[in-house]
Amino acid sequence: MNCEEAKKLMDGYLDGELDPIANQKIEEHLRECRNCDQAYKAHGSLIRAIGNGTPYYKAPAKLRERIQSSLREEIAKEPVRNVVEDFPPLFPTGQRRTVPSAIPWNWLALAAAIIFAAIITFNLMPRLQRPGSDQFLATQLIASHARSLMANHLTDVASSDQHTVKPWLDTKLDFAPPVVDLSSEGFPLIGGRLDYLDNRPVAALVYERRKHFINLFVWPAASDASKAPKTITRQGYQLLHWADSDFNYWAVSDVNVNDLQTFKQQFATRTSHH
Amino acid sequence: MALLLNEEHAHETEDSDPKIVKFTVVKKREEDHAQQVEPTSFEGAMLPHLDAAHNLARWLLRNEQDAQDVVQEAYLRAFKSFAGFHGSNGRAWLLTIVRNTSYTLLKKNRAVDLTTTFDEEIHGSGDVAVSPATILERSDNAELIKEAMDELPAEFREILTLRHQEGLSYKEIADIAQIPPGTVMSRLARARGKLKECLATRVGKENR
Numbered sequence: 001m002n003c004e005e006a007k008k009l010m011d012g013y014l015d016g017e018l019d020p021i022a023n024q025k026i027e028e029h030l031r032e033c034r035n036c037d038q039a040y041k042a043h044g045s046l047i048r049a050i051g052n053g054t055p056y057y058k059a060p061a062k063l064r065e066r067i068q069s070s071l072r073e074e075i076a077k078e079p080v081r082n083v084v085e086d087f088p089p090l091f092p093t094g095q096r097r098t099v100p101s102a103i104p105w106n107w108l109a110l111a112a113a114i115i116f117a118a119i120i121t122f123n124l125m126p127r128l129q130r131p132g133s134d135q136f137l138a139t140q141l142i143a144s145h146a147r148s149l150m151a152n153h154l155t156d157v158a159s160s161d162q163h164t165v166k167p168w169l170d171t172k173l174d175f176a177p178p179v180v181d182l183s184s185e186g187f188p189l190i191g192g193r194l195d196y197l198d199n200r201p202v203a204a205l206v207y208e209r210r211k212h213f214i215n216l217f218v219w220p221a222a223s224d225a226s227k228a229p230k231t232i233t234r235q236g237y238q239l240l241h242w243a244d245s246d247f248n249y250w251a252v253s254d255v256n257v258n259d260l261q262t263f264k265q266q267f268a269t270r271t272s273h274h
Numbered sequence: 275m276a277l278l279l280n281e282e283h284a285h286e287t288e289d290s291d292p293k294i295v296k297f298t299v300v301k302k303r304e305e306d307h308a309q310q311v312e313p314t315s316f317e318g319a320m321l322p323h324l325d326a327a328h329n330l331a332r333w334l335l336r337n338e339q340d341a342q343d344v345v346q347e348a349y350l351r352a353f354k355s356f357a358g359f360h361g362s363n364g365r366a367w368l369l370t371i372v373r374n375t376s377y378t379l380l381k382k383n384r385a386v387d388l389t390t391t392f393d394e395e396i397h398g399s400g401d402v403a404v405s406p407a408t409i410l411e412r413s414d415n416a417e418l419i420k421e422a423m424d425e426l427p428a429e430f431r432e433i434l435t436l437r438h439q440e441g442l443s444y445k446e447i448a449d450i451a452q453i454p455p456g457t458v459m460s461r462l463a464r465a466r467g468k469l470k471e472c473l474a475t476r477v478g479k480e481n482r
Contacts (some may be wrong), residue, residue, distance in 0.1 A: 010463070011459050011462050011466065012459040015459075017444045017459065043466075046466065046470055047466065050419060050434065050466070050469065053416050054416070054419050054420070054434070054437055054438055055416050055419075055420055056329055057328055057329045057332040058328065058329070059327070060328075060342075063324070063328065063346070064321065066342070066346055067345070067346050067349045068317070069319075070349070071316070071317065071350070074350060074353060084364075084457075135457075143318070143456055146318070150321070151320060155341065209441070210438070210439065210441045212441060222446070234362065235318070235319045235322075235364045236319075236323065236367075254323075254326075256442070259441065
C-alpha cells in the first residue's frame with residue numbers, strides 16, 4: 001500500500017469500518033511510514049476532539065409534550081372513522097336521523113374508540129409479551145432503560161467514582177454488586193440507581209458512550225439460571241446478557257453491537273480481577 | 275463562494291430527491307389504514323429516540339424553532355406509516371424521516387440558507403496550520419466546534435452528527451442519508467477535513 005491509498009482509507013480505518021484485509025494492509029503501511037503514522041495520530045485526535053466537543057442538543061421537555069398531544073389528536077381522529085364504519089348502526093336508520101347534530105355522535109364514536117383501544121391494550125398486549133421469559137424480561141429491561149432516560153431519573157447516586165457508587169448501592173440492596181469505572185476504556189461511569197426487575201430489586205449502573213447511555217442491570221444469579229451469553233436486538237436497542245459465578249448482567253443501550261460487546265469485555269475483565 | 279456552491283450542487287445530484295421519498299411515505303400511509311396501529315407501542319418504540327431526532331434536526335436546520343416543528347411533523351409522519359415498519363432499527367428509521375422532513379424545509383429556505391452561511395472573511399485564509407491539540411486545549415471548544423460546524427454544508431453537518439454523536443455504522447448512515455455505502459467514507463473524510471479547516475481558520479485568526 002502506498003501513502004495515497006493509505007490516506008484514502010484513513011477515515012474508514014479510524015472508524016473501524018474496513019474489511020480485515022484492508023485493515024491489515026494499512027497497519028503494515030503505518031508501521032513503515034512515519035509521515036502517515038503521524039497523520040493518522042493527528043487525525044485520530046481530531047476525530048476524538050470533534051466527537052467529544054460537539055454539543056448535543058437534547059429535546060426540551062415541552063417538545064415531548066407537544067408531540068404526545070399531537071399524537072393523541074391523531075389517534076382520536078384516525079380510529080373514529082374505522083370504528084364508525086365497522087360497527088353496526090346503534091339505531092335503525094329511520095331513528096338515526098333524529099340524533100341531534102354531529103357532535104354527540106362524534107363523542108360516542110370517540111368514546112367507542114377509546115374503549116376499543118383500551119381493550120386491545122389491556123387484553124392483547126400482555127399476551128403478546130408473554131412468549132418466553134427472556135422476551136418478557138427484555139421488554140422490562142427496555143422499558144426500564146427508556147424510562148431512566150425519559151424522566152429525570154437516570155441516577156440515584158451520580159458519581160464517576162466507583163468508591164462512592166458501590167457503598168451507596170450496598171446499603172440499599174441485599175447484595176453487593178461489582179462497580180468499576182471504565183473511563184480509560186471509553187465508558188465513563190455516570191452513577192448508580194435502584195430498579196425493580198424480574199420481581200426483585202436490582203442495581204442499575206449507568207455508563208456513558210459518546211453521549212449515549214448504557215444501563216447495566218445487575219442482580220444475583222440463581223443457581224439454576226443459564227449462564228449462556230445472549231444478545232437481543234429490539235426496537236433499535238441492543239441487549240446483552242452474561243453471567244459470572246455470582247451475578248446476572250444485562251446491558252441495555254442504543255449504542256451499536258460492537259461498542260456494547262467491547263463494554264461487556266472490559267467490564268468482565270475488570271471485575272474478574274477483583 | 276464558488277467552491278461552496280459547487281459542493282452543494284454535487285451533493286444534490288448524489289442524493290435522491292426528498293420529494294420522491296415523501297411520495298412513498300404518503301403512499302404507504304394509505305395501505306396501512308387497514309391495520310390498527312397501537313399508540314402505546316408507537317410511543318414506546320419511538321419516543322426514546324426523541325433526543326436523537328431533535329439533535330439531528332437542530333444541526334441540520336441551525337434553528338431551534340424549525341427543529342422542533344420538523345421533529346413534531348416527523349413523528350406524525352412516522353406514526354402514520356408505523357404499521358409498515360417491520361425493521362428492528364427504530365432509531366435509523368425515525369432519523370430517516372427526520373432527515374427528509376428537514377431537507378424539505380431546507381430546500382424551501384435554500385435562497386436564505388446560502389446567503390447567510392457564507393462569509394468571505396472567515397473563509398479567506400484557509401492555510402493556517404493549527405494542530406488538533408491546540409483546538410483541544412481551548413476551554414470553549416464546544417462553542418468553537420459549534421460555530422465551525424454551522425458553517426458547513428448540510429450534507430456535512432448531517433454525516434458528522436450521525437457518526438460522531440449517534441455512533442452509527444457506515445451502513446446505517448448510508449440508509450439514512452440515502453447515499454451508496456461506498457460514498458460514506460469519502461464524504462465523512464471531506465466533512466472532517468472541511469471542519470478542521472474551519473476550526474483552524476478560527477483559532478488561527480484569534481491567535482494573530
